[in-house]
Amino acid sequence: MDNALGDLTVVEGASFIAGPSCALHLAQIGATVIRFDMIGGGPDYNRMPRTDTGESLYWQGLNKGKLSIAIDLRSPEGRELARSIITAQGPGSGIFVTNYPETGFLAHNALATQRADLITLRVQGWGDGRNGVDYTVNAAVGVPYMTGPTDIPPDQPVNSVLPAWDLMTGAYGAFAVLAAVRRRATTGQGGEIRLALSDVAMGSLSNLGQVAEVSLGADRPRSGNALFGAFGRDFRTRDGHAVMIVAITPKQWSGLVAALDLDRAVAKVEAALGLSFAIDEGVRYAHADRLYDLISPAIAARDLAPLTKALDRNSVCWERYRTLKDAVENDPRCIAENPLFDPVLHPGGSTYPTAKGLARFGGDAGRPARAAPRLGQDTEQVLADHLGLSAGQIGDLMDRGIVAGQ
Amino acid sequence: MDNALGDLTVVEGASFIAGPSCALHLAQIGATVIRFDMIGGGPDYNRMPRTDTGESLYWQGLNKGKLSIAIDLRSPEGRELARSIITAQGPGSGIFVTNYPETGFLAHNALATQRADLITLRVQGWGDGRNGVDYTVNAAVGVPYMTGPTDIPPDQPVNSVLPAWDLMTGAYGAFAVLAAVRRRATTGQGGEIRLALSDVAMGSLSNLGQVAEVSLGADRPRSGNALFGAFGRDFRTRDGHAVMIVAITPKQWSGLVAALDLDRAVAKVEAALGLSFAIDEGVRYAHADRLYDLISPAIAARDLAPLTKALDRNSVCWERYRTLKDAVENDPRCIAENPLFDPVLHPGGSTYPTAKGLARFGGDAGRPARAAPRLGQDTEQVLADHLGLSAGQIGDLMDRGIVAGQ
Numbered sequence: 067m068d069n070a071l072g073d074l075t076v077v078e079g080a081s082f083i084a085g086p087s088c089a090l091h092l093a094q095i096g097a098t099v100i101r102f103d104m105i106g107g108g109p110d111y112n113r114m115p116r117t118d119t120g121e122s123l124y125w126q127g128l129n130k131g132k133l134s135i136a137i138d139l140r141s142p143e144g145r146e147l148a149r150s151i152i153t154a155q156g157p158g159s160g161i162f163v164t165n166y167p168e169t170g171f172l173a174h175n176a177l178a179t180q181r182a183d184l185i186t187l188r189v190q191g192w193g194d195g196r197n198g199v200d201y202t203v204n205a206a207v208g209v210p211y212m213t214g215p216t217d218i219p220p221d222q223p224v225n226s227v228l229p230a231w232d233l234m235t236g237a238y239g240a241f242a243v244l245a246a247v248r249r250r251a252t253t254g255q256g257g258e259i260r261l262a263l264s265d266v267a268m269g270s271l272s273n274l275g276q277v278a279e280v281s282l283g284a285d286r287p288r289s290g291n292a293l294f295g296a297f298g299r300d301f302r303t304r305d306g307h308a309v310m311i312v313a314i315t316p317k318q319w320s321g322l323v324a325a326l327d328l329d330r331a332v333a334k335v336e337a338a339l340g341l342s343f344a345i346d347e348g349v350r351y352a353h354a355d356r357l358y359d360l361i362s363p364a365i366a367a368r369d370l371a372p373l374t375k376a377l378d379r380n381s382v383c384w385e386r387y388r389t390l391k392d393a394v395e396n397d398p399r400c401i402a403e404n405p406l407f408d409p410v411l412h413p414g415g416s417t418y419p420t421a422k423g424l425a426r427f428g429g430d431a432g433r434p435a436r437a438a439p440r441l442g443q444d445t446e447q448v449l450a451d452h453l454g455l456s457a458g459q460i461g462d463l464m465d466r467g468i469v470a471g472q
Numbered sequence: 473m474d475n476a477l478g479d480l481t482v483v484e485g486a487s488f489i490a491g492p493s494c495a496l497h498l499a500q501i502g503a504t505v506i507r508f509d510m511i512g513g514g515p516d517y518n519r520m521p522r523t524d525t526g527e528s529l530y531w532q533g534l535n536k537g538k539l540s541i542a543i544d545l546r547s548p549e550g551r552e553l554a555r556s557i558i559t560a561q562g563p564g565s566g567i568f569v570t571n572y573p574e575t576g577f578l579a580h581n582a583l584a585t586q587r588a589d590l591i592t593l594r595v596q597g598w599g600d601g602r603n604g605v606d607y608t609v610n611a612a613v614g615v616p617y618m619t620g621p622t623d624i625p626p627d628q629p630v631n632s633v634l635p636a637w638d639l640m641t642g643a644y645g646a647f648a649v650l651a652a653v654r655r656r657a658t659t660g661q662g663g664e665i666r667l668a669l670s671d672v673a674m675g676s677l678s679n680l681g682q683v684a685e686v687s688l689g690a691d692r693p694r695s696g697n698a699l700f701g702a703f704g705r706d707f708r709t710r711d712g713h714a715v716m717i718v719a720i721t722p723k724q725w726s727g728l729v730a731a732l733d734l735d736r737a738v739a740k741v742e743a744a745l746g747l748s749f750a751i752d753e754g755v756r757y758a759h760a761d762r763l764y765d766l767i768s769p770a771i772a773a774r775d776l777a778p779l780t781k782a783l784d785r786n787s788v789c790w791e792r793y794r795t796l797k798d799a800v801e802n803d804p805r806c807i808a809e810n811p812l813f814d815p816v817l818h819p820g821g822s823t824y825p826t827a828k829g830l831a832r833f834g835g836d837a838g839r840p841a842r843a844a845p846r847l848g849q850d851t852e853q854v855l856a857d858h859l860g861l862s863a864g865q866i867g868d869l870m871d872r873g874i875v876a877g878q
Binding site: 070071082083087090091095109112113114115116117122123124125126127128191192193194196197198199201202203204205206207208209210211212213214215218221222223224225226227228229230233234237238239240241242244245246247248249257258259260261262264265266268269270271272273274275276277278279280281282283284285286289290291293294295296298300306308309310311312314315316346347348351381383384385386387388389390391392393394395397399400401403404405406407412416418419420421422423424425426427428 | 477493496528529597604605619620628633634644645646654655663664668671672676677689691695696697718790795796799800801806812813818830833
């Protein structure tokens, strides 16, 4: 299963997160991904974070396991070469992932004259062609006005640090590509798939019921660290650790009450209000403040170690807040004992935990994580294997600066 | 293309976001999705937000366009019925999306005795089987300590309101299912795919270079609303509107400088520092405070209307912050002029803008958005069409409370 896409060859001409992560997902379960870049690197080649020696860890993370070819994309000959790589023949080829503008030299219709059944996934900022990145799209769809402490003024945005729309677009793009490959196998037809961050954002907010919510009613106000619609919030232990505790299902709630020995206190509130918190999360949400008034002191009266035992014994849904470094170094579920990660030596000489594909297929250990390429390290191989160029032809292209090795 | 998965039948026994959104993606490009629920609804059936009449907009958003069958999953006969639906024969059937526990009555190995080539996508909290939801996983991997204003104490978490890991798991799950279907078509083999929110989170942070960053160095500190590694932040106009402006590429930066007539002021700073901001986003990031000191007053000196013209004329990457309701009602790109949305009448009598599948295939208008089912509305149809039960058999199951209609 780890090699389910072993017969596919995907060409990537993309930068930043969405396009490259889409092709990464495909590569991690077997597709050969040829990423072409401008000689010297595209706009994301030096993106931070970087190693001490200047290697972009961001670029390495998004491009691990891909083949890299460097082309002078400003020259007509280099552009023609890129088009030839994209439209190379073969039943598993002819798949192109890009965020280049739809009107440029990599327009789908122009490419399709060279290969009629080409599949292009074009990542866009906005569906109408306007430019946009995760952060600007997020501002436009309202998430920063829902995020953050309740004592921040309502008109003060709090940005997300996680580029969720980029990541989601990458994953959905991989899904859309496989759907298109599937259709091509039966109908022979390719085509262009356009996937806009703005559509991913608005569509997701529709799928979550939030577009409906504001269409029929008011905006959702900030709720700080509390979950909307259910019981869940951050608490602090006696020894100062922040924990996130959630009780969405009846079992999670009863477990929490039992873990904190609050059965009688909760029953008293239930009697006073004439209701039960046991079944309906909405009832817990409606009276969340009353419940927080019980739970907070109970957490604050316990140190983390005994609290951990009590919560885990009762299958409560909770976690301790950690920084990422703390998680990487001290939570064995994240890296040390996680089969998702392999230590990998990357260009520039750094070895660090590197993720495989995100799913575990049939109990396999998974296809091993692979190193990022050096920029242009596969230029010769791609030209020889995928375009069938001779050593002389490749040497000539290199001499004239149309392509470059590493 | 909108019907690329028209030959697939997916059975969903899942709740909350990740599993249901995975099946939703499949349904939106043609798959028949049969969702089974406990009679009376599963744990997400009443999840907020709700309409005035108590319909869950969350449930409707995640389950639109699916068939709904209601079964008494506590009875042995109901459980056997669910298993029969999951393992029904047919080349495009035998695909199961779930977040039920791996050890329960819907364990893959038990199901596979009834259909050997069954594909199961099992969404999990943690890869090791521990329970977890988006909010707890997010706490454990460090995002809340990176989010929020810089003047919040470092040990005070700021939760994400967007369930990014859930959404990403749903999209990646749809990708993984298609990969498995593809493999089954050639090898005849099914299998179980386990997809944990924790793996999606840690793997994504690896793909972004952040696991490498903290493995090799320190935690990334909070940066408020400013982008990490490039120029981007919120600003406020003279008439009080918050705007998010980003300049990652050289063109975005030169456009911003030109739009604000800051060429000479920027050149002065460049001369004083002996460097250029034109090419390297890292240089802009390293001296971001100096640049914000120029840009902020320039924005604060302009009202939104003339600023909009200047920024758009220069192709600056920016957006005005809006609430979601503001975006839905007043930004025509989001709903009014967006082919992603159709107005749809849903159970309970509410009509609201409803999203189609997130990608635009080959310029199609897209498969129309569909209404959510009423719980159990397709019970009879599913039993007749998918299991071949007679009207008498169905009536008997209903009479005995093993299944229920709407």
